[in-house]
Every structure is written in structure tokens, then in C-alpha cells.
Amino acid sequence: GAGVSQSPRYKVAKRGQDVALRCDPISGHVSLFWYQQALGQGPEFLTYFQNEAQLDKSGLPSDRFFAERPEGSVSTLKIQRTQQEDSAVYLCASSLGRALFFGPGTRLTVL
Amino acid sequence: LAKTTQPISMDSYEGQEVNITCSHNNIATNDYITWYQQFPSQGPRFIIQGYKTKVTNEVASLFIPADRKSSTLSLPRVSLSDTAVYYCLVGDINSGYSTLTFGKGTMLLVSP
Numbered sequence: 001g002a003g004v005s006q007s008p009r010y011k012v013a014k015r016g017q018d019v020a021l022r023c024d025p026i027s028g029h030v031s032l033f034w035y036q037q038a039l040g041q042g043p044e045f046l047t048y049f050q051n052e053a054q055l056d057k058s059g060l061p062s063d064r065f066f067a068e069r070p071e072g073s074v075s076t077l078k079i080q081r082t083q084q085e086d087s088a089v090y091l092c093a094s095s096l097g098r099a100l101f102f103g104p105g106t107r108l109t110v111l
Numbered sequence: 112l113a114k115t116t117q118p119i120s121m122d123s124y125e126g127q128e129v130n131i132t133c134s135h136n137n138i139a140t141n142d143y144i145t146w147y148q149q150f151p152s153q154g155p156r157f158i159i160q161g162y163k164t165k166v167t168n169e170v171a172s173l174f175i176p177a178d179r180k181s182s183t184l185s186l187p188r189v190s191l192s193d194t195a196v197y198y199c200l201v202g203d204i205n206s207g208y209s210t211l212t213f214g215k216g217t218m219l220l221v222s223p
Contacts, residue, residue, distance in 0.1 A: 004154070035213075040215075041215060042196075042198055042212075042213030042214050042215050042216050043155065043213045044212075044213070045211065045212070091154050091155075092154075093154065098143055098145065098160060099145070099157040099160060100147075100155070100157065101157065102153075102154025102155050102156070103154050104152070104153055104154055105152075105153075105154050
């Protein structure tokens, strides 16, 4: 069956540009998560949705980061006015219970 | 204060059994213990989850002592393809997913 998909897989942005990262969760999964993973580090929680409701956004590092899931399925993570410190892999995961199913991630490089 | 402590790295040879131990002294009553595996350029993959005693699936076993302050992931007869980073997570989803922290994981290197 289809897993979690993310697009694009790679994104290069100039500092100050806005970017949008897309996540297609596993069909029927109610919960959706975004994580940020810096090189050599473990994933760090950014935000969590249950259906279309964003229940926890405590991990978003600044107000330049915004996530949405308007119809309770596809989600978009938007980063405004990108900075070099935003360079990382952004992972999306979906879940029906206690296990998280991750996508391959989007590697964002900000020049 | 880190919620879990794992070795930074481990080395093994093909065919050996590998045991990775995770310390979680401050585990709460409702917390579950979950292990994930991550290969380069991929997202983490769920391996196994448990609450107490022993859990076994087709991939691994998870041993949890009575006090639940540690847990051991056991990989039987590892192969080269088991070279990856392994993460131990402790938390309760009902307390919020932000409580599920990955840490830096254990880099397992399997050699021929």
C-alpha cells in the first residue's frame, strides 16, 4: 500500500524566499505530524494535527513557520523569509494509533 | 534533562545478536517505549513498541524490566542492511505528541 509521500524531495531556496512543503499522509490516518531533522541529530517535533485541527504547534521555531491541513488530509508546511538556520530535512508522519509512519522527508537548503 | 539515554554508537558483525539499551529513569506510568530505525535519506521506521515485560515481532524483541527504567532492543542475527540509526522514544500520546522526543539515537554499524 501507499505510504506517506512528501514533495518536493529536495528544495534549494535563497535566503528570504518563501517555501511550501507538501505531505500526503496514509489514507485514513487521522493524525499528522511535522518534524525537523538537522544533520546528525534526531527528528525534533514541530506540530501535530488531528484531522484538520492543529492541536499542538509548540515546536514551531518562529512565527515564520506555518502549517495547515484544511481538509484533514494533505498538509503543507510553509516557511516564510527563509534563513540559513532553516536548512534541514523536514519529515512528515501520519498515525492511526501509537506508531508513527514517516515519509522520506524534504531536504531544504537555504543559501 | 534528557528523557532517554542511549549509546552514541555500536559495532557488530554479520550474524551476531545486537542489544541496544536505552535508559529512561523518569518514565511515567502511562508512557510507552517505542523504537524506530532510520536509514540515510529516509524517514524513521517503526520497529517495535512495548509497555512492560517482553514484546517480540518478526524483526526484533523488546525487553523491559519490572521497574521500566530501561529497555533493551534485541536484533537477532544482524546483517549489513541493519546498519542504521536506532532511536528509543518514551512517552504517552495522550499527553501530547510533543512529549515524544527522539534524541540522537544509536548508530549501529554492522561489518562483514
